[in-house]
Amino acid sequence: MAELRALVFDVFGTLVDWRSSVVDAATEAGRRAGVSADWPAVTDDWRREYPPALARARNEPSWRDLDALQRETLEDVLTRHGVDLPASEREVLVQTWRRLRPWPDTVAGMDRLRGGFVTATLSNGHVALLVDLVRFGGWRVDVVLSAELAASYKPDPAVYLRGAQLLGRAPKEVGMVAAHAGDLEAAAGVGLRPLFVRRPDEWGTGAPEDPPDLPGVVVADGLDDLAAQLGC
């Protein structure tokens, strides 16, 4: 890892616990509106709509942010579940993606990793959302980078290359940290170093995703283990 100079981090699932945060917010929204539903199932289905929504958005002529995409997918998912949530409460849920709890190791782990490397987000969340999310969670990166700055969405290779370029680094000097194999495969495809972090509670199952089968992949149980393996 002699050449590694900067780390870029996936955010949803890797640094923050979207599922329990959104389930809690949806349960509250339902209570306020007097609407009952299987909120964990709604939340999981909403999240499953995320990759195809991004894929569609990449082919649209003008870039739209995650708030716009999640507003649409939430409406679809609620309709499918037969849940009639008022527009104001739907908007609360869209905005909840700015108030997702960090994993227990995120605040201290990110500080430790920042001691050894330049750190950045590299998320499909837009800059404004990420700024709110980082402030909410009280964690820290050197710089907020987003797919927005490439006017695309991961796993488009352009997003990873734009991240490295904005950091003034060659792709091989940048490590991509994620709990998702697909993100790392795409990053490694354009030369970034893959660093996999197991997040067994992302879907509330206790079972993490399998790491990607990539040469030189680092597999870590959380951010402290990652920092230890990287020597910081």
Added chain:
Amino acid sequence: MAELRALVFDVFGTLVDWRSSVVDAATEAGRRAGVSADWPAVTDDWRREYPPALARARNEPSWRDLDALQRETLEDVLTRHGVDLPASEREVLVQTWRRLRPWPDTVAGMDRLRGGFVTATLSNGHVALLVDLVRFGGWRVDVVLSAELAASYKPDPAVYLRGAQLLGRAPKEVGMVAAHAGDLEAAAGVGLRPLFVRRPDEWGTGAPEDPPDLPGVVVADGLDDLAAQLGC
């Protein structure tokens, strides 16, 4: 100031003391190379080349970063002063813009302002340079924004508008903080709120620039005074 939600900061001169930092680095570089010169005069002339270099760069077909522009202007200025500094030492001086000392009130003042507002750089320095500069100085912003993200340079209105857009804010919700009237006039021209900070030592003269004559301009003696006037 009820609507003000975010502050974007000019950096060179407003948050960091470029002049004494560059004079020191140039004096050291000259000593190492055995070259004598009036380094404060070279430094001031180098800085005076900065606005016209940016103006020329805005009209070039592809955007170039500050390192590239400052490499050129340094060579011009050294030639004009009859100073023959080796290429390696010239590069040290170009890179010195990543290691500029913050003003004495910057670290604490930026933390205080971050308690009340989302804070961002909005500098003509590129993202990679700013990341190094913020780490070097140990100060903190929520997000590093740069003219690079508009592929232009201040005072192009596009830079201020891109900053507000990336923060998800209307221009009137964003305050531009700078020690330079021209920066604030351009920002106010597209609706940002002008916040002027006196920096009497920017040019080593003890005399700050005059504040701009703009409606509603806030004029502050440093960041603590600014924070007090903004109620944070």
